[in-house]
Amino acid sequence: SQTIHQWPATLVQPVGSPLSLECTVEGTSNPNLYWYRQAAGRGLQLLFYSVGIGQISSEVPQNLSASRPQDRQFILSSKKLLLSDSGFYLCAWSVQGLGAGKNTEAFFGQGTRLTVV
Amino acid sequence: DQQVKQNSPSLSVQEGRISILNCDYTNSMFDYFLWYKKYPAEGPTFLISISSIKDKNEDGRFTVFLNKSAKHLSLHIVPSQPGDSAVYFCAASKGYSTLTFGKGTMLLVSP
Numbered sequence: 001s002q003t004i005h006q007w008p009a010t011l012v013q014p015v016g017s018p019l020s021l022e023c024t025v026e027g028t029s030n031p032n033l034y035w036y037r038q039a040a041g042r043g044l045q046l047l048f049y050s051v052g053i054g055q056i057s058s059e060v061p062q063n064l065s066a067s068r069p070q071d072r073q074f075i076l077s078s079k080k081l082l083l084s085d086s087g088f089y090l091c092a093w094s095v096q097g098l099g100a101g102k103n104t105e106a107f108f109g110q111g112t113r114l115t116v117v
Numbered sequence: 118d119q120q121v122k123q124n125s126p127s128l129s130v131q132e133g134r135i136s137i138l139n140c141d142y143t144n145s146m147f148d149y150f151l152w153y154k155k156y157p158a159e160g161p162t163f164l165i166s167i168s169s170i171k172d173k174n175e176d177g178r179f180t181v182f183l184n185k186s187a188k189h190l191s192l193h194i195v196p197s198q199p200g201d202s203a204v205y206f207c208a209a210s211k212g213y214s215t216l217t218f219g220k221g222t223m224l225l226v227s228p
Contacts, residue, residue: 006160034215043123043220044161044206059215090160105151106216108160 002027006091006109019078021112023091031093033074039087086116120144121209123219132228136194140207147209152192155204197226
């Protein structure tokens with residue numbers, strides 16, 4: 001069975017410090033990988049998605065970056081955190097080759113609560 | 118520009134009654150719709166989905182209705198249970214694409 005691991009669960013970082021959140025998926029190959037952020041009153045906002053190693057698409061301009069060094073590994077980074085980067089970050093994966101009538105379900109990790117102070 | 122809208126931030130229902138969560142979308146190219154349930158400090162979990170070629174999909178206590186002409190979908194939970202209390206996110210996708218989520222509706226089911 002497929003599982004997704006995301007860590008750490010909580011993180012408190014000072015403004016200006018770097019960030020690295022890691023996500024790994026097991027039990028599947030060549031998944032689509034996603035980073036979402038849930039900020040207060042703003043629902044789930046897609047930050048990045050990747051359809052393969054080294055392939056990253058950014059949905060919104062921001063202070064963050066993403067990398068996919070291996071097929072089932074997705075990393076969210078920042079060189080210098082801002083207060084506005086605080087939020088609940090979620091990694092997710094889905095099967096490749098989506099479309100109408102197919103299962104486009106995305107499976108989420110447990111999330112990382114990031115507080116920038 | 119929010120393409121998926123959940124206009125009710127919260128909903129309170131008594132146990133045993135029906136919960137109806139609503140979702141509107143603006144992009145007519147969306148062809149697949151999903152509902153996710155999220156507890157605090159956890160990732161969302163998939164609940165139920167519907168393809169644009171259907172107008173209803175049922176799974177146990179959960180039924181999703183799709184009205185394409187109105188660009189509206191709804192999730193019905195019957196009967197509602199206290200364990201259903203969570204935030205419910207509506208999501209949509211078009212073809213091979215990412216999911217676009219609404220802001221969520223917090224459902225509180227009281228005993």
